[in-house]
Amino acid sequence: MEASIAKNLSDTGSVNREQDEIHSLCKVATESFKNDDIQTALGKFKKAYMLSCKVPDKKIQKVCLFNLGAAYICVGKPKKALKCLLKSTTDSGAEDRTGDLFFNLAVAYDEMKEHGKAVKFYEKAINEYGLSEINNISDALIKLGYCFVSLGNLPSAAHSFRLAGHSYQKIDYMEDTAMAMREAANYMIKSKTFSKTEILQTLDSCLVWCKRLSDKQLLGMLYNHLGLHYAETDCFSQARKCFYESMNLCRGTQFSVRKMAVLLQNLGAVDNALNQYEKSLRCHAEAADMYGTLGERNAQGQCLCNLAFAYSQLRNYKMAEFYYQQAMNAFVDAGDLLKQCQVSEGLGATHFCLGNPDQAIFYYKQALTLFGKSKETSNIPRERILAKLTDAIKYK
Numbered sequence: 510m511e512a513s514i515a516k517n518l519s520d521t522g523s524v525n526r527e528q529d530e531i532h533s534l535c536k537v538a539t540e541s542f543k544n545d546d547i548q549t550a551l552g553k554f555k556k557a558y559m560l561s562c563k564v565p566d567k568k569i570q571k572v573c574l575f576n577l578g579a580a581y582i583c584v585g586k587p588k589k590a591l592k593c594l595l596k597s598t599t600d601s602g603a604e605d606r607t608g609d610l611f612f613n614l615a616v617a618y619d620e621m622k623e624h625g626k627a628v629k630f631y632e633k634a635i636n637e638y639g640l641s642e643i644n645n646i647s648d649a650l651i652k653l654g655y656c657f658v659s660l661g662n663l664p665s666a667a668h669s670f671r672l673a674g675h676s677y678q679k680i681d682y683m684e685d686t687a688m689a690m691r692e693a694a695n696y697m698i699k700s701k702t703f704s705k706t707e708i709l710q711t712l713d714s715c716l717v718w719c720k721r722l723s724d725k726q727l728l729g730m731l732y733n734h735l736g737l738h739y740a741e742t743d744c745f746s747q748a749r750k751c752f753y754e755s756m757n758l759c760r761g762t763q764f765s766v767r768k769m770a771v772l773l774q775n776l777g778a779v780d781n782a783l784n785q786y787e788k789s790l791r792c793h794a795e796a797a798d799m800y801g802t803l804g805e806r807n808a809q810g811q812c813l814c815n816l817a818f819a820y821s822q823l824r825n826y827k828m829a830e831f832y833y834q835q836a837m838n839a840f841v842d843a844g845d846l847l848k849q850c851q852v853s854e855g856l857g858a859t860h861f862c863l864g865n866p867d868q869a870i871f872y873y874k875q876a877l878t879l880f881g882k883s884k885e886t887s888n889i890p891r892e893r894i895l896a897k898l899t900d901a902i903k904y905k
Contacts, residue, residue, distance in 0.1 A: 587620035608637035647676035663700035690715035770799035810839030850879035873898035
């Protein structure tokens with residue numbers, strides 16, 4: 510819901526030709542609004558407002574201003590919208606305390622990037638809407654959530670999305686419920702102020718609603734997001750199930766090669782985290798091939814690096830060395846120094862396991878040089894590589 514318009518003007522009393530014409534214009538505009546023909550609606554609402562200035566009943570003018578403001582929001586002119594909406598609250602000498610008015614004011618401020626003011630009016634709208642307007646409350650909560658995100662208040666954003674999910678659930682809006690709960694979980698994780706139990710409850714709730722959806726494209730996207738969030742909470746088995754569901758849904762000509770590559774990459778990474786390295790090999794290899802076809806060398810390098818790591822954990826160090834070298838070539842092409850550093854560290858460890866301490870020392874030193882050239886601010890990788898280099902020197 511981008512903006513709300515007032516009801517038709519039949520309750521204002523058509524006592525002359527101007528009022529009849531205003532009523533007719535507003536009726537046409539309202540229908541155009543419903544059919545997403547916003548330019549036609551805007552033109553009709555403008556004419557209705559101009560005519561309303563000629564009639565003595567200020568209430569008619571007020572409704573016309575309100576509707577004109579809503580139309581201006583929809584055509585991307587929030588300043589004009591705000592001017593109309595604020596004027597509609599003063600023409601009668603008292604503020605019209607309705608949920609739709611507060612909602613439209615909030616949207617106008619939101620579009621103007623004045624998120625603090627938008628929050629104030631979204632909250633007023635939510636408090637003003639009645640129990641019969643749960644869908645409006647839900648939409649306002651979603652917009653309120655994104656305002657909090659813009660303000661950097663992630664815990665409040667998470668609360669708003671979760672409340673929106675509960676509200677949509679009451680009116681059985683399944684898709685909206687699932688998407689709101691997914692957003693809630695996302696910002697719960699990012700805010701780092703919620704317990705793991707709270708996050709998992711929200712993710713599990715979203716998963717339940719996903720099972721009731723039929724839109725395969727939406728489901729594929731949601732399952733992938735849920736898989737990432739479960740992985741972020743170290744619930745790798747559940748993450749794998751979600752990625753697997755997403756991959757099954759995303760097969761077919763209507764889904765892009767890149768989406769499948771991302772899913773295979775995620776599935777392989779989770780298999781690595783679960784120490785299921787044999788399973789992960791196919792995913793990493795297929796994802797690397799797909800990214801190569803797309804010319805995405807950085808993403809291809811990451812898959813090759815994951816493939817090399819899996820082989821190293823299976824103690825097939827020759828294959829690990831081969832794929833680390835392939836990954837290095839990809840990251841050089843992409844110009845990613847930090848990833849080149851990580852590959853050099855992997856090559857150092859691989860050669861150490863192969864009994865080649867001189868080569869291990871060479872690659873650890875190369876990793877330190879690359880780390881120094883990168884823009885990485887954390888000193889943890891440098892200390893880790895130094896410790897490995899020291900061990901290799903002592904071993905030699």
